Amino acid sequence: MKKECSTTYNTFAVLFYINRQKVKKNGLCPLMGRISINTEVAQFSTKMEVQPELWDAKKYRLTGKSRIAKEVNVKIDRLEEEIHRHYREILDEQGYITAELVKNAVNGVGQYKRKLLELYREYMEEYAKRVGINRAYGTLKAHKASYKTLQKFIHDCYGAEDIPLKQLDYAFIEKYDNFLRTDMGYSIATVEGYIIKLKTMTRTALAQGTIRYNPFASFIPEKALRKHRHLTMDELQKLMHTPVPNGFLCLVRDMFIFSTFTGISYIDMCNLNTSNLSKDGKGNLWIKFKRQKTKSECAIRLLDIPRRILEKYEGERTSDRLFNMPCRSALTNNMPKLAKLCGIERRLTYHMARHNFGTLITLSQGVPLETVCQMMGHKNMRTTQIYSRLTHQKVDEDVKKLTQRIGNKFRMPEWNKDRENIKNIHYGTGNHYNQ
Known part of the structure; x- marks a missing residue:
């Protein structure tokens, strides 16, 4: 049966149908699924094939009591339960839902990480594959150190092993920044480096659509004064x-x-x-x-x-x-x-x-x-x-060169001729302007 559930913001429905336009050589048709959330629709393959004459288009199930019909109907029931579970989890963790997000979760293809440390681990795994090609091992090592510090922060300040990406807001960043400075006692430069790496995670989450706004938009970190050293x-x-x-x-x-x-x-x-x-x-x-x-x-x-x-x-x-x-x-x-x-x-x-x-x-x-x-x-x-x-x-050296270049090009008036003009100035009266 088609199941619908609605919240204050979303109308959610799941249904199944067979694609009669693609009948296989064995006479079976592919079973498809459709997820509807508000006005958005996402279709997917269930990776199952059914006999078209046994399909009940109103109940979205196979008719009859044959072993095959029972097995297929059980699989459809489980798939439908899984879809509803993904719907609830995504909505709870991210605060918003789309049909495409649920579809990705069901297929497991392109399924995005929905927790911060989980996303960070995936990021480092992908980064490690590119070390020696277009990424440096030193940067990967720095990410590993950043990950451990972020993990300690979440454990100490939130009492959790990980947090949903939806909790990655301005307050989280500000609290993390303070943790790095006070609890960890890191220098301004180190804090800046760790904050930049956290910012990389937010950009990744934004790009994959896991979060909808940039929590760093109004956050202005204290930057270290760059002291590029050289010998005298x-x-x-x-x-x-x-x-x-x-x-x-x-x-x-x-x-x-x-x-x-x-x-x-x-x-x-x-x-x-x-x-x-x-x-x-x-x-x-x-x-x-x-x-x-x-x-x-x-x-x-x-x-x-x-x-x-x-x-x-x-x-x-x-x-x-x-x-x-x-x-x-x-x-x-x-x-x-x-x-x-x-x-x-x-x-x-x-x-x-x-x-x-x-x-x-x-x-x-x-x-x-x-x-x-x-x-x-x-x-x-x-x-x-x-x-x-x-x-x-x-x-x-540059000033010396400048002196040599302009030394003979510009001259002051002779002092003796100027002396008489200076004597005639009545300071504070303004009379010299009218002469």
């Missing part, structure tokens, strides 16, 4: 000229210096091979490669210092790789040791080499911003502007 010229000189007796530490220093004079990131240093080297007609050596992060083309002419480092380690190669790069953890552990040995009294990280290139090696030496953008493999110059913060040395 004195610190770079200390790093380059301090004797380093330890062989491995010397390798770490040389790789850092190579990146400082080329702007090449750690992962791209690992990927460099002999095919990336080329010489132009004047004998200049170039490194040309595609960045793993952005897939942008980079072309960098090697200065004398990186050329000498390249020659130094040429005999150490065990493959076509230009360098036997240490693993990231080894770099992380040894950069502080290198800083201490060279008398650099602040935290030293490998990524600072890229900031050194953007600031000390290029912009501070008058290299145009668009050229730096191309060499660093940025897709737009906004990113380059963030990396390449001007130093006081650059400002001082």
